Amino acid sequence: MPFKPVVALVGRPNVGKSTLFNRLTRSRAALVADFSGLTRDRHYGEGRVGDYPFIAIDTGGFEPVAKDGILLEMARQTKQAIAESDVVIFLVDGRAGVNAHDHEIAALLRRSGQRRIILAVNKAEGMGMGATADFHELGLGQPRPISAAHGDGIVDLIELALRDLVEPEPEPAETDEFGDPDDADGESDTPPEGKFRALPADHRIKLAIVGRPNVGKSTLINTLLGEERVIAFDMPGTTRDAIEIEFERDGKRYTLIDTAGLRKRGKVFEAVEKFSVIKTLQAIEACNVVLLMLDAQTEISEQDAHIAGFVLETGRALVVAINKWDGLDADQRERIQREFERKLRFLSFARMHTISALKGAGVKALLKSVNAAHAAAFAKLSTPRLTRELQAAVEQQPPPRKGIFRPKMRYAHQGGQNPPLVIVHGNALDAVPDSYRRYLETRFRNAFDLGGTPLRIEFKSSHNPYAQDKDK
Incomplete structure (x- = not known):
């Protein structure tokens, strides 16, 4: 697996770290609201700029001098994110200006010994160069004006952060619809295995x-x-x-x-x-x-x-x-x-x-x-075995009659996974009561050792080709 640099987003509460995280990861993974202290734990996500992949870490509002309570726990999470990162993007609020918290965080980052710290001035849309003027006093180099909400300056910011850290990823080999490498003639030697394929070895x-x-x-x-x-x-x-x-x-x-x-x-x-x-x-x-x-x-x-x-x-x-x-x-x-x-x-x-x-x-x-x-x-349920179990269940306890007719069950097959779905075919199955459905669920569950997962049973009645003639 190629090396992916880690980019930590750090700053005081409500400066837009989660908004920037969602934009970098092209997701809505982090909650965003006009509410300080919303994020508390470290949140990881995969981002990409052009051919350069990276890992972004969203952190909670940083209070470096917190002594106890939830703020202290949030500060520990942020310090751990800084320790894990290759690059720290220190986010500040261009509309609120510099405050004492920004100076405390800047001092801690200088002591952390990180290879690269980038100062990003968020919410700078429409403010021109005046948005960054006050932030030179933090002593972290040239402030970069951005807008996490609108996407202004984000690409240049990340390219600067990743400079000299990553190599472009090689283009993947072309694959067919089953994920297998194509042959020279465009056809795979291995036919598809059917509807329910085995889970990949790296499945999580x-x-x-x-x-x-x-x-x-x-x-x-x-x-x-x-x-x-x-x-x-x-x-x-x-x-x-x-x-x-x-x-x-x-x-x-x-x-x-x-x-x-x-x-x-x-x-x-x-x-x-x-x-x-x-x-x-x-x-x-x-x-x-x-x-x-x-x-x-x-x-x-x-x-x-x-x-x-x-x-x-x-x-x-x-x-x-x-x-x-x-x-x-x-x-x-x-x-x-x-x-x-x-x-x-x-x-x-x-x-x-x-x-x-x-x-x-x-x-x-x-x-x-x-x-x-x-x-x-994700169990695979064999159609012959399902049908045998269905027939044994019906032989032991037939479904109850409805009027002069008794539902007739012919065969069963698997219709889905997670949860397992068993489809039972036959005649007049609309009349099968819920109690008999639960009886079949228990039989199938015990026969296939399906403990720990719900089991769904769907009844499908055969169409009578002579029904229209009979109506006439």
Whole structure:
């Protein structure tokens, strides 16, 4: 893999770092609002200018002299981003002018020993050269006027940042529609393998960690990574964005997604929190496996059931983790297990684990269940075996009659993955009740070991070619 320089975006709150990050990565990965302190964790993304790729790091508003609280944790995240970077772009606000925070950050950057620090004056559209005049006093060289919102000066800024750091990427070889190198005659020697192809060897399991606020999602990610990668703070709503982190363990590659806590709709007041909820729901839809975290020290709430219901609707594979288990006595543990079976019984297909994210207890077994749920979600189901299992199920318990007719099931085949979809063909299948659909789901799940993933069954009735003649 070619070397990609790392560009860290640093500055005080509300100077436009996330706006610039989204423009560099050509995405909407970072939340943006006219609200200071919105970004808190480091956020990584891949950018490109012409043939030059790079990695950008978005950081929270930097308070170098913060002594405690969330501001101190945000400062630690920013300092770590500076340490990891090859180039630092120090962003300042051209309309607000220089202030004491800018001087503190400039002094820290000079002491950091970075090879290159570039001073970018944002929000300089329409201001001419006067936008940069005051910023010479920071002692970081020539200030560069830009507009992250409008794109003015961005290309020149990044080309300056990447100068002498990267080589242009070689052009990739032409490939056919299956991603295989073309032969001289334009045809591949290997025919396509069918509708459901094996996952590539470098496939990453996208794992979204969701739950109510303050259940320990960020703590679990830090425990898995063995470092303070995201801010874990004893305050609900610490995480606001959906942070993606690449991770590898025991030969398996993952993309961990730390999400904002989901509260009841009636308790979501701030516009920023509404955007956080949207990002969390989008993360659930985009991932392969969802890890639903519950708090053992509070009762399982209606909101937990709502979150689980949304995961079920999207069809994502699911693993449930009850966190803070180490702080309970035997009676409390028994009560939580009864609550889980009563309030979340519709998640019977998912594996449930009791863990302590802070101490790392139960985490290894948790990842094993994540791997198993992912494998089940992308399982290939043989048509002959599905049909045999369908026939055995019908022989043991035929579908109930509707009037004088009984639905007749002929064969079944796989219609999709993540979640697995089984399509059953036959006659008069519109009359099959939901109870019989659940019966077939259980038979197929047990036969193919599909624990950890929802299973969908679709009935398709054959068309009667003589129906029109009969109507006449």
